[in-house]
Amino acid sequence: MPELTPRPISPGLRMPEEHFRLMVEAVRDYAIFMLDPDGYIVSWNIGAERLKGYQAEEIIGRHVSTFYTPEDRERDHPRDELRQALKEGRYEEEGWRVRKDGTRFWANVMITAIVDPSGRHVGFTKVTRDFTERKAAEETLRRSEERFRLLIESVRDYAIFLLDPDGRISSWNSGAEHIKGYKADEIIGKHFSVFYPPEDAAAGRPEEELRVARSEGRYEEEGWRLRKNGERFWANVVLTAIYDAGGKVRGFAKVTRDLTERRRMEKDAREVARRMEEERERAREAELAISLRDDFIAIAAHELRTPLTALHLKLQGMRLAAASSAAAPASESLAKLTERLDGTGRHVQRLNDLVERLLDVARIVKGGLQMEPAELDLAVVVAEVVEDLREHALGNGSEIRLTAERTIGNWDRSRVEQVVLNLLSNAIKYGAQKPIDVRLAGTPDAAILTVTDRGIGIPAEDLERIFGRFERVVGDRDFSGLGIGLYIARHIVDAHGGVIHVSSAPGQGSVFTVELPRRLASPERR
Amino acid sequence: MSRGPSARQILIVEDDRDIRETLAEVLTDASYEPVAVANGREALECLSIGIVKPSVILLDLMMPVMDGREFREIQSSDVGLSSIPVILFTAQVNHEHSAQTMGNIRCLRKPVDLVELLQTIASVCDDRVGNA
Secondary structure: OOOOOOOOHHHHHOOOOHHHHHHHHHHHEEEEEEEEEOOOOOOOOHHHHHHHOHHHHHHHEEEEEEOOOHHHHHHOOHHHHHHHHHHOEEEEEEEEEEEEOOOOOEEEEEEEEEEEEEEEEEEEEEEEEEEEHHHHHHHHHHOOOOOOHHHHHHHOEEEEEOHHHHHHHHOHHHHHHHHHOOOOHHHHOOOOHHHHHHHHHHHOHHHHHHHHHHHOOOEEEEEEEEOOOEEEEEEEEEEEEEEOOOOOOOEEEEEEEHHHHHHHHHHHHHHHHHHHHHHHHHHHHHHHHHHHHHHHHHHHHHHHHHHHHHHHHHHHHHHHHHHHHHOOOOHHHHHHHHHHHHHHOOOHHHHHHHHHHHHHHHHHHOOOOOOOOOEEEEEHHHHHHHHHHHHHHHHHHOOEEEEEEEEEEEEOOOOOOHHHHHHHHHHOOOOOOOOOEEEEEEEEOEEEEEEOOOOOHHHHHHHHOHHOOOOOOOOOOOOOOOOOOHHHHHHHHHHOEEEEEEEEOOOOOOEEEEEEOOOOOOOOOO | OOHHHHEEEEEEOOOOOOHHHHHHHHHHOOOOEEEEEEEEEHHHHHHHHOOOOEEEEEOOOOOOOOOOHHHHHHHHOOOOOOOOOOOEEEEOOOOHHHHOOOOOOOOEEEEOOOOHHHHHHHHHHHHHHHHH
């Protein structure tokens, strides 16, 4: 006989046996019945009748194995249960049982051995509950969880994994493997800080993220993470705390997306946009340059055509005159012809000057003007230019007043002459028929030339521009010329190591000042 | 017909000195009496005080102070001057368009052919004599 656990009942709590019997019989939701020590049924209640389908008179006296499946009976399970209950005092299990009509149900079964006060084994009570619905619900839940797990595992574009409360990895999906490069068996159990660049891990970023997720429920960021091979990728990370029923953190779910490609594409898109803007800017500049050049070509063509027109007319006139003067005395017509030929010389000279100016521009653009400096007195050069232009200036209503002291230095004579000529021509052109002052003075190191007019002046916003190529402040409707005189003058002065500047105000006239070092600075010093 | 000495007078309005002087020279050779001025304003001054009574005005387009277009507007709206024929003398590429917009006047493009210039002047003078 196995050892039995006696269950003595306090005599004060004992209820009349008849009452107890009635109560048990009335219980509807539990099958409660008794077996004799060999397993034969000796009592039956309403709950048993409802659950198993047998009436008391049908079943009392039959063996408990009636309720078991053929498989269980085959392996002698019913008797095993009873032996177990006798040995342990009670036995509990869940398993399939069979109703009278042959259908099965999932039963929760508790078998208790009954021992009388003298220790004699008198039988068993058996309480059975129908857990079929609960089992179905559990099964549904289990399947749902399984499907969910499979779904999570199959996601490739997101790394989805779980961390325990300390941050150690407890699950791993194929997206995580794909993005981070670790297989599940390599990474599960490791701390998630392995995904962080060393400097972030050292700064405690992983722990900080867990702390935020623990207190806020969620943490999200974008940042650099490491793959197994050490490569960095730009990640979007969402860390969510998982709580148990008691509100305690059970762990964390982490979802990581690889945004490296997107980030690269965004960067590329910005780069493309920036380059396009640069291209547009270059195109605008090129258009402006082309437009300036076209204007210049038109102006140059116009300027060339003017002396050509005069020359053309003159030559045709001479031809007509020659034809019609056949009868005139030869000496008379010859004198006239000579005079006319002198005139053509002036037109040709003018054409030549224009072509020279154009070539100057080309030389400056290509790489600078070549200077041939020689010792000279600048006062002589300035006086010559003034004399050449005096009549022209008077024709325009302006008197030129010259004050020049002897100033010796090393300069390219023809180039310096060109500067004086340009400044003086401008003063005459824009001088509003008022006197023009030309002054030349020397300092120990340099010559200072000023040309002062009292004409229309230059607006402040144009002061810098006037030294540019093809620039002219006033439209060509009023003033002819190539608009390159000051550009050339500035480059000649530059080539001499000097400076040219202007002070002016509209209506107040202009003062151009040229400072030319007496000696050309050596190339090393420049 | 009391034009007398003015019948062959031609007013040249041209800002470029070389062209102005050369035109005067060749027109003198062709027995005209040229009077040359440098811009529209000078031309109007000469005409208004009556020191010139030209048969034809030879007019440049682009000039400082007063350009050819402005001169033509004033001249054509002045009853005393509007009857004087004008020949436009310009370097502009679209010179014919300019001529049309300025009251459908005759137009020559620089550099001009002298024979064509003399023929044009002669025909305008003849028209004027014929109409008078």
